Amino acid sequence: MYTSEVESAELVRMDKPAPRDWAQMDKSGVKETFDSIADYYDHMNRVMTMGRHRHWCKEVARRAVVPLGGSLLDIATGTGEIALAARCLYPHAAITAADFSESMLAAAAARASADRISWQVADANSLPFADESFDSVTSGYLLRNVDDVYRVLAEQFRVLKPGGNLVVLETCPPTGPLSPLVTLGVRLAIPMLGQAIAHDRESYKYLRDSTLAFIPPEKVAGIARRAGFQNVRWRRKFLGTNMILWARRPA
Incomplete structure (x- = not known):
């Protein structure tokens, strides 16, 4: 269901410090983590979300509402x-897809219809695009992996x-009332699936910890x-x- 909007416009910070094992990981360490799981990323997303991930990505694309002949940055x-x-x-839109992981981009560029998308290495903290370049901007699982959410959203x-x-x-x-049980499931399931499917428990421990420590939607x-x-x-x-x-830049 829809949640009500937050009225305060103050700078918002995390209530609790993130776990030490990932909070101090620098950008190169995060990049290395995602490079290492590129081959298993899609399969893990499908398994961890019971097949819902692809539907959510379609919903994100639909909410982007790109005009005819417009442009989108993912x-x-x-x-x-x-x-x-x-x-x-x-x-008929011009679509640019950016990531800081070359391994992820290589996997993306090998997919069907990938030749109709412009793939580009880019840092979300400092996007290599001119002001007011795109009609829509989308992202998937970006914000919990950056040091400064405000800076990244300001760039978008x-x-x-x-x-x-x-x-x-x-x-x-x-x-909600089930949150302790759901949290326990996330804590146990993600590293176990990472070991079983990707043979990489440590990378998925990072993903687990960054997920649970991230800030809520409001x-x-x-x-x-x-x-x-x-x-x-x-x-x-x-x-x-x-x-x-979803949100809009004022006209």
């Missing part, structure tokens, strides 16, 4: 699930055209407003462990 594209969904929905605001749409797919800490919404976005809304998914957030 940041932290990974293996390109959102970008490829947008390619199907908006066949900068490259969006006035009236452009922002859509974010992200994990979030579970809430705080992401508050940061988005501070970055300049309006009409910020969100919807939780999958027992509250994922969310889709």
Whole structure:
């Protein structure tokens, strides 16, 4: 169901410090983690979300609402699930998909219809695009992996055209009466699946810890407003462990 919007526009910070084993990992360490799991990324996402991940990516693309002949930037594209969904929905749009992991981009570029997308290595903290370049900006599982959520959202605001749409797919800490049980499931299941499928327990321990320590949707919404976005809304998914957030740059 829809959640109400947060009225405060103050700078929002995490309530609790992130676990030491990933909070101090530098950008090169995060990149190395994602490079190492590129071959298993899609399969793991399908297993961990019981097949819902692809549907969420399609919803993100649909909410991007790219105009005829318009342009979309997908940041932290990974293996390109959102970008490829947008390619199907908006066949006449110019779609650019960016990631800082060359291994992820290589896996994405090998997929069907990938030749109709511009793939580019880029850092979400400092995007290599001019101001007001895109009609829509999307991202998947980006914000929990950056040091400064405000800076990254401000960069997305900068490259969006006035009236452009922002859509974010992200994990979030579970809430509600079942949250202790769901949290326990996340703590146990993600590293176990990482070991069983990718033979990489450590990388998925990082993904588990960054998921559980990330801020809730209402705080992401508050940061988005501070970055300049309006009409910020969100919807939780999958027992509250994922969310889709959408907003607009004022015209």
